[in-house]
Amino acid sequence: MAGQNNNSADFALIRQRIRGKREDYKRYSFTADQNNILKTFFDLAQEFDSLADFYAICVLVLPQYMDVVCRLYISSDDGILQLVQASDGEPLSAPLPAPESHMNITEISRRGNTLLLPILLKGSTAKGGAGSGLFEVVFKRPISPQLRFFLEKFTNRIAVALSGRLASYQNVRHIEFVTNLVADIEHNIIIPNMYFRHLFNKLRKKIAEMSDLEEQIKAMKAAMGMTGNESCQHIIDKITDLHKSLTDYHQELDKHHKSSTLFIESLFRRDHFTQGQLVLRTRKCNVAREIVAPQLEQYERRLQSRGVTVEHPDDMRAEEIPLQVDVGLLSQVYANLFSNALKYTETVDVDGSGRQRKALAYGREYVRDCFGAGRDAIKFNVFTTGRHISPADADRIFDEGYRGTNVRGEMGHGHGLSFIKQVVEIHGGWVGYEPVLHGNNFWFCLPLPDDEAAPEPEAADS
Incomplete structure (x- = not known):
């Protein structure tokens, strides 16, 4: 099936699709200018990198070949349709709200001398919602069914090119986010985590001091002839139990800290994120x-x-x-x-x-x-x-x-x-x-x- 991520190419399917496209283009019977419009759009879409330039290409190509005005509307992340560029007037530096009449259009619509063509971006789940848009073409004279069909195909080219471009920009944003996240992890987790080692060392010293105190009390008890004193022995036993418990807890904490530190440092290495894969340090x-x-x-x-x-x-x-x-x-x-x-x-x-x-x-x-x-x-x-x-x-x-x-x-x-x-x-x-x-x-x-x-x-x- 087309689009599957297989290691080997499906030559038979691809040849079949090529033959189908060859027949489609014969049937379309596009004019020389219409073919040039598609080629111009494709070439310039590859030449210019920024999203603002791409929006401008979408609305400026057609008016160079025919007497029309073009406007491009794209839904924002929260699903609000906005005008992002138009061929009439000065270039837009910021999106503008779309007319209420343009909202929720899911099919090609003709309104007087205006043709509204919905854009469904790849990965979008619903027409007219977030991840979609609208291409508006305003004519000064009536259009033929053939020209309407061509504009539908041209709008499809916009949708495909814009989908790829938006996905690329999103990937770049993700990479930048992950890169910054790695720096944050290194600064806010890995380095502060080293301080626990200092605290464990201090705790171990205090436990050692308790052990010395225990021995001193035992020696004092013997020196004062209190060998049979039950109250004194009870205190010594409590200190002994406390010493043993603290030692056990310290050892358990120390082992878990070493394991957690090892995992954190091996999983959040900067090399993993910069190279996009696990990188060994052997x-x-x-x-x-x-x-x-x-x-x-x-x-x-x-x-x-x-x-x-x-x-x-x-x-x-x-x-x-x-x-x-x-x-x-x-x-x-x-x-x-x-x-x-x-x-x-x-x-x-x-x-x-x-x-x-x-x-x-x-x-x-x-x-x-x-x-x-x-x-x-x-x-x-x-x-x-x-x-x-x-x-x-x-x-x-x-x-x-x-x-x-x-x-x-x-x-x-x-x-x-x-x-x-x-x-x-x-x-x-x-x-x-x-x-x-x-x-x-x-x-x-x-x-x-x-x-x-x-x-x-x-x-x-x-």
């Missing part, structure tokens, strides 16, 4: 220790509260080959996978005997020739127990905005897995899903460094 790291462990720590308590057992691999950190990755973005890959595990892990009957399992497991394995001969990879897995995802859902589960039929009312926007796919692919990797025994496995493969190769598999025990 460094060599140990994925298990620097990425998986901190993210799992964020979710482990919540997983346990839902009855999900975390099954840690024996060899995740053993013989780990450091990879050159973007730590912030890859951390969010695991955060999304663990978040999905929290929502969708189910209890399964392991062997039909009633023994149940509700678990998350993760790990990695080496894959030889994953990206071609001699191009090995590490495959990272996150497994959860539960019913298999349906084949129909599995085919689309990494698509932006898609949510499977198994969501069961869980909150979400269908963005997490699409984000994972994007991050992994800009690392040069692949993502995938596979149904396995007792549940579902989401995986991604990342290429090993050029100077590394997957270890030889260990020989089986004899």
